[in-house]
Amino acid sequence: MILEGINSGKRKSHEVKLASDLVIVGGGMSGTCAAITAAREGLKVCLVQDRPVLGGNASSEIRLWVLGATSHMGNNNRWAREGGVIDELLVENMYRNPEGNPIILDTILMEKVSLEANIKLLLNTSVYELEKKGDDQIDYIKAFCSQNSTEYLLSAPLFVDASGDGIVGFLSGAAFRMGAESKDEFDELFAPDEEYGELLGHSLYFYSKDTGKPVRFVAPSFANKELSKLPRFKTFNLREEGCRLWWVEYGGRSDTIVNSEDIKWELWRIIYGIWDHVKNSGQYEAVENLTLEWVGTIPGKRESRRFEGDYIMHQKDIVEQREHFDAVSFGGWALDLHPADGVYSDKPGCTQWHSKGVYQIPYRSMYSRNIKNLFLGGRLMSASHVAFGSTRVMATCAHNGQAVAMAAKLCKDKSLLPSGLSDIDHIKELQALLIQSGQYIPKTRLNLENDLLKDADIQVSSEFELNSLPFDGPWKSLEFSMAQLLPVSESKQLSVQIQVKAIKNSTLTLELRKSQKLGNFTLDELVEKQEISVNNGEHSYSIDFGYAPETAQYLAVCLMQNEDLEVKCSALRVTGVLSIFNKFNKSVATSSVQSPPDGIGIDEFEFWVPERRPQGHNLAFELGESLKVFGKNNLTNGIFRPAVQPNAWVASLEDKGPQMKVCWDSPQSIKEIKLFFDTDFDHPMESTLMGHPESEIPFCVKSYRIKDGQGNLLHAQDANHQTINTISFEDAISTDKLIFEIDHPSDTVPAALFGLLCK
């Protein structure tokens, strides 16, 4: 029994002091991915999250779908899903949760964090104060957990602020901004004026459910009953729930931090007002049996403080895809701004302008310029309001979080502060560590200098040659122009035979296109055009193109729109070979051509987007000369996804036992083997609500075996669905040969591997 008498003074909460290598504040996707990365690199991490679960805006408390550079497959960024920890999480989520239940995502995040012994996770623990060492460093932070009535004093040499609003940066005196820059500051022609507004607001979501019997709804007294004139009601439909209600936005005209609770109340007034209108206005059919299944209680916050790093990203970095010597991550979501009046505005709920391809994110935007031991994670990174419109999405934040954590590891190893890494040599080291952990940094390849494969001879049992894709798929109407992306080697000309079906005599227009910028998939350069007269019925045609590219790259054979024609597709799917269509995804664009108004510094171009499986078949074709771009040299080229070329070794489908042998002159001591499989970086894997037709990616190798030179089995896997497989040996093995027996994923998909590392 505890018995305490009267205390005329004050009592103190229970106090716990914790020292770590890295304290991360905020368990959104950025903080969570940073924590997992740092822990795997051996850092003792303290992850502090003020709510009961991880995930931030993606958690079951708010229920946003995690998105990034793939932009719902609605822009021209091919194979652009983020890599590393966020990839592992999304692939796992799709495997366990193709239905998109946000509660399952919670469990995956909790599981992954709890599996890391180096992470001390403090849930329900809110950071509210800190102490500094001198003017420019944080000594420790103070946090309080209301559930166990404990005050934590958390010290570390390095801190990450991934709290969204930037509690650590703010309290420590880090330079920050809130609101929009003028057009002049960074020459940003898209910078909004006061009328449009300078801040993005909060949103709250709801889910509805059909109960199978009539349900009444009596609105709470605080519901706003004056909403029937909301401009958005003109297009509102009952299929909109969860994150499709992103337009229920409010608060962009006020301080989104100090007025956050007031904003939330207004959003509740709006949500219950909307539901009252739906249920009781008589304007909606089939709503009698509907009830509110869930209404958010914590608003999703879009924007507040942005902290200043040594570099502030801005519009031109994104639109012009500027390159940075210190690139450690990338983005690709549109510049996506919203009117500050939110749901009450008569303007479109958002304005999204895409760039022609993905852009690099520099390391110098990821630490505070004046608080020397503070990294910037998530949406509060160093970017202008306009650039933030793109960098703010969660997969980008998570990918940046991984970069920050890896930088923290290097800082620890070298006793440096974050800015001490921003010279070219340290950046190269950081990039190399990141790429090995799955990070994708456009235009950057891993130098294998420290890898055992550098001195190995690699032999493979077969190499896929792209000479045809069989005519065994469905017919596809040319209702939209269709392009087949083909990885073409330097100086190669294409000769393509296809099958066309016409319902009446017509003309097929073919265009051979490329992208002006190597590595983009915007198809903004026409290199050749041909027309073919097609008679009613089914026919085969051979087309010879005279163009030969100066460097290896993807070319697009475009079959231009003609509703009288269909083309034969193939059931075969091959890593790095894809069809795309000149259409648009209305979630992220308003037309199949991006046509910005003059004077906002945005490019006009066409969208060429893929279709989601089970659609998205390749065009069936035969080539005059095969494309030999799937060879074993791709295994060690230091790029682990399709970019300018497929970058994968692909086995031939006729090869019934694909094998790769890695041979050295003398026995090697091997502690770790890493394999990089194809989980289709083109697929966005939205985490919530949307659902996916498959739980495993058809390109991904499921089963393989690794043997040593004597034929001893070192490792067998028969149920893989992940991108990166890391095989660690407690005691290093010694062998002069490794044999990998890799099974094709299916009869219509050949086995592929982007890379292999041996340490």
Ligand SMILES: Cc1cc2nc3c(=O)[nH]c(=O)nc-3n(C[C@H](O)[C@H](O)[C@H](O)COP(=O)(O)OP(=O)(O)OC[C@H]3O[C@@H](n4cnc5c(N)ncnc54)[C@H](O)[C@@H]3O)c2cc1C
């Ligand atoms: C309505 C809406 C729609 C959006 N649409 C999308 C979309 O479709 N896809 C997409 O990817 N992105 C979308 N975004 C953007 C995206 O959700 C945010 O930009 C992103 O979540 C920012 O990530 P973060 O990790 O910085 O912050 P958050 O996800 O907010 O995570 C920060 C975490 O820090 C915690 N925290 C805050 N203060 C403290 C403290 N004092 N102590 C301890 N912990 C603290 C918070 O509880 C939170 O869990 C949308 C945003 C909103 C609001």
